[in-house]
Amino acid sequence: xxxxxxxxxxxxxxxxxxxxxxxxxxxxxxxxxxxxxxxxxxxxxxxxxxxxxxxxxxxxxxxxxxxxxxxxxxxxxxxxxxxxxxxxxxxxxxxxxxxxxxxxxxxxxxxxxxxxxxxxxxxxxxxxxxxxxxxxxxxxxxxxxxxxxxxxxxxxxxxxxxxxxxxxxxxxxxxxxxxxxxxxxxxxxxxxxxxxxxxxxxxxxxxxxxxxxxxxxxxxxxxxxxxxxxxxxxxxxxxxxxxxxxxxxxxxxxxxxxxxxxxxx
Amino acid sequence: xxxxxxxxxxxxxxxxxxxxxxxxxxxxxxxxxxxxxxxxxxxxxxxxxxxxxxxxxxxxxxxxxxxxxxxxxxxxxxxxxxxxxxxxxxxxxxxxxxxxxxxxxxxxxxxxxxxxxxxxxxxxxxxxxxxxxxxxxxxxxxxxxxxxxxxxxxxxxxxxxxxxxxxxxxxxxxxxxxxxxxxxxxxxxxxxxxxxxxxxxxxxxxxxxxxxxxxxxxxxxxxxxxxxxxxxxxxxxxxxxxxxxxxxxxxxxxxxxxxxxx
Numbered sequence: 001x002x003x004x005x006x007x008x009x010x011x012x013x014x015x016x017x018x019x020x021x022x023x024x025x026x027x028x029x030x031x032x033x034x035x036x037x038x039x040x041x042x043x044x045x046x047x048x049x050x051x052x053x054x055x056x057x058x059x060x061x062x063x064x065x066x067x068x069x070x071x072x073x074x075x076x077x078x079x080x081x082x083x084x085x086x087x088x089x090x091x092x093x094x095x096x097x098x099x100x101x102x103x104x105x106x107x108x109x110x111x112x113x114x115x116x117x118x119x120x121x122x123x124x125x126x127x128x129x130x131x132x133x134x135x136x137x138x139x140x141x142x143x144x145x146x147x148x149x150x151x152x153x154x155x156x157x158x159x160x161x162x163x164x165x166x167x168x169x170x171x172x173x174x175x176x177x178x179x180x181x182x183x184x185x186x187x188x189x190x191x192x193x194x195x196x197x198x199x200x201x202x203x204x205x206x207x208x209x210x211x212x213x214x215x216x217x218x219x220x221x222x223x224x225x226x227x228x229x230x231x232x233x234x235x236x237x238x239x240x241x242x243x244x245x246x247x248x249x250x251x252x253x254x255x256x257x258x259x260x261x262x263x264x265x
Numbered sequence: 266x267x268x269x270x271x272x273x274x275x276x277x278x279x280x281x282x283x284x285x286x287x288x289x290x291x292x293x294x295x296x297x298x299x300x301x302x303x304x305x306x307x308x309x310x311x312x313x314x315x316x317x318x319x320x321x322x323x324x325x326x327x328x329x330x331x332x333x334x335x336x337x338x339x340x341x342x343x344x345x346x347x348x349x350x351x352x353x354x355x356x357x358x359x360x361x362x363x364x365x366x367x368x369x370x371x372x373x374x375x376x377x378x379x380x381x382x383x384x385x386x387x388x389x390x391x392x393x394x395x396x397x398x399x400x401x402x403x404x405x406x407x408x409x410x411x412x413x414x415x416x417x418x419x420x421x422x423x424x425x426x427x428x429x430x431x432x433x434x435x436x437x438x439x440x441x442x443x444x445x446x447x448x449x450x451x452x453x454x455x456x457x458x459x460x461x462x463x464x465x466x467x468x469x470x471x472x473x474x475x476x477x478x479x480x481x482x483x484x485x486x487x488x489x490x491x492x493x494x495x496x497x498x499x500x501x502x503x504x505x506x507x508x509x510x511x512x513x514x515x516x517x518x519x520x521x522x523x524x525x526x527x
Contacts, residue, residue, distance in 0.1 A: 028444045032451040037467070038458070042312065045320050045462045052315045176293050183304050193311045 007099050008107060015111030023115065030119050033071055039192060040064035053197055059223075062135040063194055065127035066219040071191070072120040073113070074154040074214065078105045079178050082165030091260065102162055102253060109158060137224035142231055149218040152238040156214045159245035162253070169256030184209075190216030210245070213238040272369060273377055280380040291383045298383075302335055302390040305457060322459045328398035329488055333418075333481040334457040336391025340422055341453065343384025349429045350446065351378045353436045361522065372515050375433075376426070395488070406488045413487035413497045420504035421480040427504075427511035428475070434511075434518035449475070456481045479504075 019026060043060040046052060055063070082105070085091040094101045128136065137143060164181060168174040186192050187202070189211035195203045206212045217234050220226045226234070284291065309331060313324040322330070352375040355361040364374050399405060406414070432445055452475050455463075460478035463471055471477040479500055486492040 025444055028448050032444075032448045034451055035454065038455040038463075039308075041463050041467050042308075042319075042458055045464070046312055046316055173290075173293055176297055179297060180300065183300060187304070187307055192308045197311055197315070199314075 004099055004103065008103075011099070011104055011107035012111040015108040016114065018108070019112040019115045026112065026115055027119075029075075030072060030116065033068065033075070035191065036064040036068040036071065055194065055197070058131050058135065062127065062131045062223045063219060065123060065131070066223050067191065067215065069120045069124045069127070070150060070153060070215055070218050072116050072123075073150050074157050075112075075116065076109045076154065076158040076161055078109055078158060079161040079165040079174070081105065082162070083168045083174055086165075086168040086260065089261075095257075095260075102249060105162070106158060110154075135223055137222055139224075139228055142221055142224075142226075142228060145231070145235065146218060146222050149221060149235060149238065152235070152242055153214045153218055155242045156210050156238070156245060159242070159249045160210065162249040163245065166249070166252040166256045169259045185211050185214065188212060189214050190219065207237075210241045213241055269369070269373060272373070276374075276377040277380055281382050284380075284382045294383050295386050298386045298390065302387065302394075305335070306331065309457075320459060320461045322461070325398050325402045326485070326489060327459055328394060328401075329485040330459050330481050331457055332391045332394035332398060333484050334391075335394060336388050336418075337421060337425070337456070337480050338453070339384045339387025339391065341425060341450075343381045343387070345376075345422075345426050345429050346446065346450075347379040347381050348376050349433050351375070352433050353446075356436045356522075365519075365522075371519060372430070372512070376430070407490050409494070410488050410490040410492075413492060413494060414484045416497055416501055417479070417484040417487050417492075420501045421484060423504040423508050424476055424479055427508045430511040431514050434514045437518040437522055453477065453480075459485070 040060060043052070043055070043064070044057045047055060047057045047060055051057075051059075082091075085094070091101070094104060097104070160181065161178070164174060164178050167177060171177075187198075188195075188206045188209050190206075195206050195212065195216050198206075206216070213234070217226075217238060221231045221234075309324075309327060312319060313327070317323065319327070352361070355364060355375070361375075364378075365371050367374060428449075432449065435445070455467075455471065456477040460468070460471060460482040483492060483497075483500060487497060
């Protein structure tokens with residue numbers, strides 16, 4: 001374990017260097033997270049005359065800009081790498097190293113964070129200027145907890161990707177499966193439409209699915225739509241999901257590796 | 266001309282044969298396409314759950330736009346995207362040489378290299394959405410409207426294809442453009458909404474940079490009988506001019522191509 005810990009700073013440094021080297025590519029990837037802006041334009045057009053539910057035009061602006069920031073901060077792409085490396089057999093090289101591959105992937109994904117922050121912090125500050133200070137939660141505890149919720153959201157995103165990616169050990173269509181996951185995410189996480197605006201049963205169902213805790217929970221908390229007790233309860237649920245998915249990822253990985261056979265190499 | 270038609274038939278048969286080998290994939294992708302078509306209606310239903318009309322479009326009219334979105338998506342992912350992704354791969358690996366050596370126009374060969382026939386499901390999905398929308402409105406589109414819509418559909422396909430050719434031409438200079446195609450698909454997603462929803466910077470981008478309005482909103486207006494004929498003709502002329510520009514860009518880029526392999 002201490003050996004693994006000592007490796008982490010180096011892994012992070014390598015990942016950061018990679019993120020800087022492929023910065024143009026990174027910017028294109030970041031630009032393709034443009035859905036919140038489109039939905040923002042759409043909903044402000046809808047709310048031009050009268051608010052929808054408890055959402056006025058400025059609430060939509062706050063909601064979708066927060067969505068954009070959280071989404072940019074919690075991006076992970078481990079599924080594509082896993083899928084590719086399992087199929088091509090290059091995973092074998094990772095297995096030779098004395099660090100658990102999932103940890104290495106996590107370090108790679110996390111170390112792109114500074115570059116991503118460089119893009120999302122100006123958005124966040126701009127948002128604050130546009131919608132005004134009162135659209136941010138006034139509760140100092142919730143403000144302080146925001147980074148924790150974002151970390152939890154990132155962990156759920158990453159671990160779910162790792163589990164679905166590990167399915168590539170068994171089936172060829174892990175990519176298609178992930179597309180369905182993305183589709184469910186779009187609706188049940190509040191990415192496309194705030195969950196409140198759905199019929200009641202959708203919002204209720206979303207409370208039992210992991211998607212809400214990947215996006216809607218941090219977003220609603222930071223724009224002050226969740227009171228403190230509810231936010232703390234949701235935080236507990238979020239980290240329960242994190243723990244469950246972590247166990248799942250470890251299990252799926254251990255079982256999958258037994259089936260792994262590298263070709264060529 | 267006849268020779269190129271025969272070539273097109275050959276290329277298409279080859280793609281169909283490849284697709285037939287992966288029948289399970291056909292089922293999976295087909296099911297996925299249906300899932301996405303149904304799923305993409307969810308935000309529309311929520312928006313119109315709270316309003317009768319948005320930016321001058323009623324639910325049924327917005328449904329027609331969604332129909333065009335689904336249909337064009339089928340064209341994009343079935344006929345345009347796969348071939349041109351293959352070219353990028355060719356350029357990166359240096360195997361484009363083999364295409365250039367063949368005694369036919371290179372642009373024609375690369376743009377017909379690969380079709381994904383099962384994308385026809387998206388096209389059918391679009392037609393079903395039209396049927397539902399017009400059934401709900403209780404009327405049929407007029408013949409003139411259908412004619413204008415077909416013209417605009419052709420124009421939209423030409424524009425889409427030309428945009429793609431220009432992106433591919435960029436691959437000669439910067440090589441790594443596969444994520445540009447991802448970016449484009451993510452922008453195309455906005456085409457499911459009537460263009461008049463967007464204002465300000467987004468409107469400028471969606472009209473001039475990536476003409477999404479031409480791809481879904483204008484054909485829908487034509488089908489609804491709200492688009493004047495001269496406007497349709499202007500758009501068609503614009504599409505032809507754009508195709509000419511794309512051709513010029515392609516010729517210039519290919520002239521500068523130096524094989525990556527040798």
